[in-house]
Amino acid sequence: MSLDGNNNLYCVAYAIVGKEKTETWAYFFRNLRFAFQQHGCRKWNWTFISDRMKGVEKALEKEFPQATRRICTQHLYANFKEKWPEPLYHNLFWFAANATSHFVYNKMLDKIGRMSPAAVEYLLNVPQQWSKHQFDPEVACDHNTSNFVESFNALMNELREKPVIELMEDIRTYYMEAFAERAALSEKVELNGPTPYALGCLEANCADSRIYEVIRGGGGEFEVHEGYTKFPVNILSGTCMCGEWQVTGIPCKHACRAIYENKEELVHYLHGYCTGQCYRLTYTDHMHPLPNKDQWPTFQFPEILPPVQERGVGRPTRQRKRKPGYPKKRKGKRSTTITFSICKAPGHNSRSCQGGPTAK
Incomplete structure (x- = not known):
């Protein structure tokens, strides 16, 4: 699963396997790499985010060795909470995880270190990226959890018990309709304009920035005062000291104030992923309708059998297994x-x- 420029779920690929393990994850990533190559994509430095499953890590190291790895902070927090259960640690952890600047990140780790140097050492030894300030600005995505993937899993709950062919067909028809609706929505967005999600973020940032004082500098540089804190902004390089603009690709509230002071349009400073042009390109291709299964053509290929199912002890669960640190699911x-x-x-x-x- 991925995200488009409007922050909607975008299904990249799916497969059915007998069990989540290194061999099946390697099979999935290998075919994903082949699919990229068939469509002329030579990009290798993708960004993957998941929990700390050993099968995923080993398979990615083999098939996408240049990929950037992010860890789901919700999973990292669950492990962190088991070692340091005090509530103060939890608040500082999430401040550090959502920090878009080095200053806030180092300040939170310093406070954690005063209480427990071992806790800081544990966080510094995490090999994957988990704090937002570490993210590549070219990705323009600040998600540090895999919660959006769980939306796909929730959709599958109603389909898991179906036969393989019916299951695959239901997934295909669902996304065929969803992609068609988004393609129609993308046609209503101006090519150089913001997507509805980016527009909402800009409006919210502008509402917060009206009372800020701005001091103009040379070369596109501004100094924005938020209370007693000063934030240097460079609209030419697209940077703000708070780091939010670089991480999200959308001008933060300090950048919005500086751009208005310069009497320019905010949409000119959006990342290309957040524009209508990129949004349309995302849904240029679509899923094609298929006839009934009885009318499918026959091929001289071996029959594909379902994967060997490896069942564990007890009745199979349909709901997601939640660790002690996870919030309980609301039933109503x-x-x-x-x-x-x-x-x-x-x-x-x-x-x-x-x-x-x-x-x-």
């Missing part, structure tokens, strides 16, 4: 405390309430 909006409709008291019912029908 109903309150856990039931209020009796007659006396309006919590926890009462018609039998226990003195003013209920039974008491009468």
